[in-house]
Amino acid sequence: MSVAFEEVRLSLPHIEVAAHLYGPQDGRPVIALHGWLDNAASFSRLAPRLPGLRIVALDLPGHGHSAHRPLGAGYNIWDYVLDVLQVAEQFGWQRFSLLGHSMGAIVAVLLAGALPQRVERLALIDGVIPYTGEADEAPQRLGAALDALLAIDDKRKPVYATFERAVAARMKGVGAVSREAAERLAERGLMPVPGGYTWRTDARLMLPSPLRLTRAHALAFVAQVTCPTTLVLAEQGLMTEPQLRELTAQLPFDKHYLPGGHHLHLDDDAGAAAVAACFEPFFR
Incomplete structure (x- = not known):
């Protein structure tokens, strides 16, 4: 499938970020948020299958072609919420929808819970x-x-x-991916260095979190989500543990269980089409 997008750079008040733009300028505004150590290419199969949307697929700070946070700053999960809000401000979007995968889905829920008046719809993947x-x-x-x-x-x-070799390593990384998916992520995420290639991602992304929300904190954000929400869960994904299955079963969201791994929307065309079949009518 031919993929048409526009590459842009956005100078936010606190950092510069890169993004891929899909769809018509007057389409429903959607900000797409990728997972940990991924980049905007995560949505290269899915976004073209969602017509009528103006999708801004971000490289979150520290990932892809976006800038790294300054020395002394960290990558707490809630820090990304401000990044997303500032992107919406750049486009003049007071109301917008969020499409999130993995870490990006978590950021989307935090934002929708904290400022429910800003978020129209949530489409979440694993x-x-x-x-x-x-x-x-x-x-x-x-x-x-x-x-x-x-x-x-x-x-x-x-x-x-x-x-x-970099592609082969990414195939075996956290949330193992298909070769085609690894190649798409690597094409955007690698940079040449003496001796070969390394990832553009900030090394600080691999550091342990200094603080985590409690379970009560996390569920409080979910409870404050008021917009229509649909959640795609991968049958061979990262949310298959009994405790997580029990949690997701109780969520007040529409849920779809699809075959595939954690990156089912990127691994192959069949997975992307299946996810699009859930999200296209949801956004329409």
């Missing part, structure tokens, strides 16, 4: 709430994060001698 932690774990978690941050200068991102 993600709802972040990994949570309870109060008694907080001191140890912060300590581990601080130690890791002090040691970050001693770590180097891996360098792959060839593009193909």
Whole structure:
């Protein structure tokens, strides 16, 4: 399928981000948010299958062609909420919808719960709430994060001698993907360096979180979502643990269980078509 999009860079008040634009300028405004360590290419199969939408598929800060956060700043999950809001402001969108995969789905739920008046619809793929932690774990978690941050200068991102080796490594990464999906992510996510290729992603994205929301915190955001919401769950995805299945069964969202892995919307055309079949009438 031929994919037509426009590459743009947006100068937000606090950071510069890159994005792919799909669809007509007067289409329903949608901001698409990818998963952890992915990039805007995550939606390269799905976005063209959603006609009538003006989709802004972001490279979230620290990913793809977007800038890294300045030294001293972190990548807490809630920090992305401001990035998304500032993108909406750039386009003059007071009301908009969100399309999120994995981490991007979590960011979408946080934003829709915090500012429900801004979000028209939520379309989520294999993600709802972040990994949570309870109060008694907080001191140890912060300590581990601080130690890791002090040691970050001693770590180097891996360098792959060839593009193909980088693709093979991505296929086996978190949320394993098909070769075609890995190639799409790598084409946008790799950069040449002495000795081969490495990922553009900020190395700080691999650091442990200094603080996690409690389960009660996370569910409070879900409870404040007032817009129509549909959730696609991958039968071989990352939300198959019994506790997560129990959680999702209780969510007040429309749910669709589809065959495929965590990146079912990107792995192949059949998966993208199946996800689009859920979302196209939802947005229409």
